[in-house]
Amino acid sequence: MIKTTNLSKHFQNETAIDYRDLVFEDGKSYMLLGASGCGKSTLLNMIAGILSPESGSIEINGEEMSSKSQKEKDKFRINKIGYIFQDFKLIPEMTVIDNINILKLERVDTSAADEVLDSLGILDKKNKKVKHLSGGERQRVAIARAIVKKPDIILADEPTGNLNFAIGEAVIKQLIEISKGKTLIAVTHDERLGKYFDCTIDMNEVTGGRRDV
Amino acid sequence: MFKFAIKNMAIKKVKIVLIVISIVISACVALLAYNISEQVDDGFKSTAAYYDIIIGPAGSSTQLAMNTMFFTDKPLGTISYEYVENLRADMRINAVVPFTMGDSYNGAKIVGTEPVFLEGRALSDGEMFDERFECVLGSAVAKKYGLSLGDELVTSHGLAEGGHAHEQNPLRVVGILKQTNTSYDNVIFTAVETVWATHDHGGEEEHTQEEHEHEEHGEICAILVKTKSFNHYNAVKTEYGADASLLVINPSEVLREVLENVDMSSKIVYILCIIILIMNIFIISVITLLNMYDSKKEISLMRLIGIGMSKINMLYILQNGIIGLISTVLAFAASRLCLILMGEFVASMGIVLNSSKIYPLELAIMALIFTISVIPTVVCTLNMSRKDGLSD
Structure with a gap:
């Protein structure tokens, strides 16, 4: 379970976002909806330990995240969280399998790579360079890298943001299917995809947008 | 990783x-x-100056020192071999070594001298030259031209390549010096008499007067002298220095200036x-x-x-x-x-x-x-x- 309490994040442009307390239950899928700048991605980054909140706490399965050092947060993220980025965060010159095997630097077991790629329908692209893949295929590679380590939590920051609706919908379906039994939190602008998730959260209501500090 | x-x-x-x-x-x-x-x-620094006087024809002291010690540049000219005989008869002197240069083999200079000039330098192969037309090679010369004992070298007149070939009087390789990474590696050593004999042949009309000047019988380019004491050194240097046709130098002093x-x-x-x-x-x-x-x-x-x-x-x-x-x-x-x-x-x-x-x-x-x-x-x-x- 992920629980946020009194979360607040300040930015360099002297704005801040205050979050209402949230609880994400184990094994459920959540879609975070909301206008740009309302703090959806920031929340994901704080849960993942990439950003630190100015105040408040994030508790994941009983572990308090804000008290962890950056090294501990990195270790937690590599072991427990699968993060799918909007811009994929792949090395274009490397092959699909090398982009997954990058996790081996942290001794992550990637032996399920073939199985995951197969379930996403891109096993035949395994040895192709990422730069030669389509947008949908790249997003699938990013999903494969996030789930190959069998994480407890999957965070997806606008996973369909760079894709057209048809491909985006197919990607979300696959993501939901492959994330069964895990906690999935996905940020998206597209309300039409809400039907695939267990729960939809309107982030405009959670934060009320940015405020000046 | x-x-x-x-x-x-x-x-x-x-x-x-x-x-x-x-x-x-x-x-x-x-x-x-x-x-x-x-x-x-x-x-x-590795070329030690054993001899305390070098006598040569009048000219540049640096050229004389560099020519006799490092075999660079051209000789200043020639002086009579009689000076060697006179110096040998002089009781104030320990060692006298004649030095001449004027021929070459594919650009490698040929030094006419006596075996004592190479004293202290070990041979990697063969023996020291003794007879006429025998020679000892510097290690780099032997390596560069693939020469070994018993090979015959047709030398040419002058220090540059392309001079008149002394085909009638080839030099026979009897020894090869050990590599020392000094200028001795690049030179061919033979007896002074060999240099004279090489030029004692017909066809002299092929040579210009200028080329011919330093190669007549009894002519050498320099004399290396070791005196018995500092007093003798001073006396000999002053005595021969008084002769305007000669240049008398202390190689250590000149080397120090060069250094x-x-x-x-x-x-x-x-x-x-x-x-x-x-x-x-x-x-x-x-x-x-x-x-x-x-x-x-x-x-x-x-x-x-x-x-x-x-x-x-x-x-x-x-x-x-x-x-x-x-x-x-x-x-x-x-x-x-x-x-x-x-x-x-x-x-x-x-x-x-x-x-x-x-x-x-x-x-x-x-x-x-x-x-x-x-x-x-x-x-x-x-x-x-x-x-x-x-x-x-």
Whole structure:
């Protein structure tokens, strides 16, 4: 379970976002909806330990995240969280399998790579360079890298943001299917995809947008 | 990690090859500049002046010293062999060695002298010349022309290639000197009588008057003298110095003057070396920093997916370490290749460059080059670790 309490994040442009307390239950899928700048991605980054909140706490399965050092947060993220980025965060010159095997630097077991790629329908692209893949295929590679380590939590920051609706919908379906039994939190602008998730959260209501500090 | 480092380098091969070339060029220049300046200095210092007087025809004292000690330049001219006979009869004198030069073999100078001139220099093969038309080769000459004992050399007139060939009087190789990395490696030694006899043939009309001047019977280019005491040295020097047709020098004094000039040149070269090295440090640091700057996006990506900074640090230190190591090794190899290629040119100045000679400071320069190709990586990644992954 992920629980946020009194979360607040300040930015360099002297704005801040205050979050209402949230609880994400184990094994459920959540879609975070909301206008740009309302703090959806920031929340994901704080849960993942990439950003630190100015105040408040994030508790994941009983572990308090804000008290962890950056090294501990990195270790937690590599072991427990699968993060799918909007811009994929792949090395274009490397092959699909090398982009997954990058996790081996942290001794992550990637032996399920073939199985995951197969379930996403891109096993035949395994040895192709990422730069030669389509947008949908790249997003699938990013999903494969996030789930190959069998994480407890999957965070997806606008996973369909760079894709057209048809491909985006197919990607979300696959993501939901492959994330069964895990906690999935996905940020998206597209309300039409809400039907695939267990729960939809309107982030405009959670934060009320940015405020000046 | 090593496998991933190699793969990560392979995708940037063009950039990495250019980085390696840049480091190799700058490091090679530094190594080469230092090595050559040291070897030139060593070359001068290793030729000890055993003889305290050299007598030759009037002219430049430096030319006389350099010609008889390092076999560089042309002889000043000739003097009569009678001087040798007179000096040998002089009770104040310990040793008298005639010295003549005027012929060559494919550009290698032929020195006419006596076996005592090569005293203290070991033979790697054969024996010292004794009979007429016998010769002993410097090691570099034997190696360069593939000569061995029993081979016959058709020498040519004059010190440059293309002179009149002495086909009727070839020299027979009876000995080869051990390599000393001095000017002795580049010269062929024979008896003075051999030089005279070589020219004692028909066809003299082929020679110009000028060419002929120094090769008549009984003529030599210089005399090396060792006196019995300092008083005798002064007396002999004053006595022969009074003859206006002669030049009498103390080779140690002349060598000291030359070394002072060489020393000044060495200091200039050292200053240049330091400037080159500082430039290299700057260039290599900038290249490495630019390389790291290009990798910022990649590092940010790795951080976002959860790769720890310690692993990222290790990965880039490993990558830049490989680049540094390859560059250092190639720079060393390139500097040795340049030494081999430059050897012939420098040999004409009386210095033999030994491509296998490694000075301790060269190892220090290589260690420095390796270090500065890695240190900016550490600085850069430490700087990145202070920011969050989204900053880059």
